[in-house]
Amino acid sequence: MTDLTYAQIDQTILNTLERPRPRYWFFVVLVLCGVLLGAGAWTYQIFVGIGVGGQNIPVAWGTYLINFVFWVGIAHSGTLISAILHLFRAGWRNPIARAAETMTVFAVCCAGLFPFIHLGRVWQVYFMLPLPNQRFLWPNFLSPLMFDVVAISTYLTVSSLFWYTGLVPDLAVVRDRSTGLRYKVFRILSLGWSGAHRQWLNYSRGYLFFAALAPPLVISVHSVVSWDFALGVVPGWHTTIFAPYFVAGAIHSGLAMVLTLMIPLRRIFRYEAIITVNVLENVAKTMILTGLIVGLAYGTEYFIAWYSHNAVEWESFRWRAIGEYAYGLYFMIICNVLLPSLFLFKAVRRSIPWLFALSLVVNFGMWWERFVIIVGGVAHDFAPHAWGLYAPRLVEYCVMVGSFSLFFFLFLLFCKHLPSVSMTEMKETAHHAG
């Protein structure tokens, strides 16, 4: 809850849109260099061929797919925090919902690039569209990869519309306090919003329907991503637990990224009175739950492998624990389950340095979880003579740096040009508190 008046809320948030200092542009240029590095590496790969990466038989899905799943996971919590907590009328969502929704949109954009990058011959991407291609073939909707195309594009569209709809009343606030070109731009973007009673009446209904439609979509999207693996007959992949396991992991990583973004944002923009420690503590409490679910999923995977008496499955999991990539398994257990358990201590979950450090740890651990699943499954499957290892090459590292840079580049532009906290929802919070 907040003790701020409407005017103080507006002023605090509008102050963040003032002309940026040179240090801001330094960071923008820095991450832009990262974006250009990634774009250059991708261009090089297009001209030379997909073989410049480390993917090969048997590990045909390397960091491109790891990063794809990682970014889809990050994308999850934004819409989830915003939609589910809106339905439950949880007031603590309001200070972080906007940044979380923005994180979703940008993370889906980053995720959506990887199928293109991994495709190799990117100009053939239209094969995935529901159009007859040059040999009159239509896409096969029995394939989980086509489920993915439908799910991710739906998620990007819905998340973007949800984000923009939430922004409209705030764009009107910025418009009403602007002059010149900025006024003209925000006048168009705000669609002439005036907060008239008819607009609020329909907006409240429409936003409620958005919030009701988003959670099933969120759950379906990461379930569909998990089926990219679970529908493949590969040890370590072919399991019914994957959908809830991936969804819980996605929420876990998304919450961690919310903390990673909100803590610096809070300090830089002096949002302490809006994004209170209580809000961050509630995110940490939710991460205790998601961390435990993820831990349960890790344990259940091993239990299924042992209990099934399936020699191939058991060998896959034995190798996962003691094989060449065993460190990945221990990273994911320590970073995603054990260390977030520190949030059980109130002193830890109310300490900003601890919150920030543990959010980075979980992001790191969740990336490794995807490595263990994606690379580990195919590197050590049925036939011992076909086992093999994978290591990313320079091009893949550059593309990875590019994707992270793109995400932070977009986020940096967003938080200086659009309201990074919803003024309308903060006023509602103040209204209900007062």
Next chain:
Amino acid sequence: MPDETFIMGLFKDEGKAAKVILELAAAGFSFRRAHSPIPSHRILEALKLKKGRVGWFTLAGGIFGFFTGFALAIFTAVQWNMIVSGKPIVSLIPFFIVGFEFTILFSVFGNVIGLLVCSRLPDYRGLETYDPRCSGEHFGVLAACETGRAGELMDFFQKKGGEVKVFA
């Protein structure tokens, strides 16, 4: 009408704005619009408005999307009529995923269209009789009266504790 004047009363208190709306008609003035920085239940209650009809657009979009998704998956499957691994050409379970995603997608399209249609957005002309303070901390009540009674309406708003803005 050429002899009509629009006057807005601006209140910092939501309750006062809602009360003014209830008393406007009795005072012989014509209520036009209420503006608020947040969705105000008290104002909507004072106006006795029915629920918005956005939901019908959402429902229509959802039904359209559900059948479109299934139809697309079935259509593409029968274009390449080859049985693989003994699975039926038209496999309803995997096609349900496409149907589900299209249901959500088109529900949201319907929702957005409904929101725009029912709220009459974009509405740039509405800004001609709007005060920017209404997006800050004021609740605005826009009323119309014959030009000769403009003074009366201004007095009415001022007596109720509001600031007044007259639109030419």
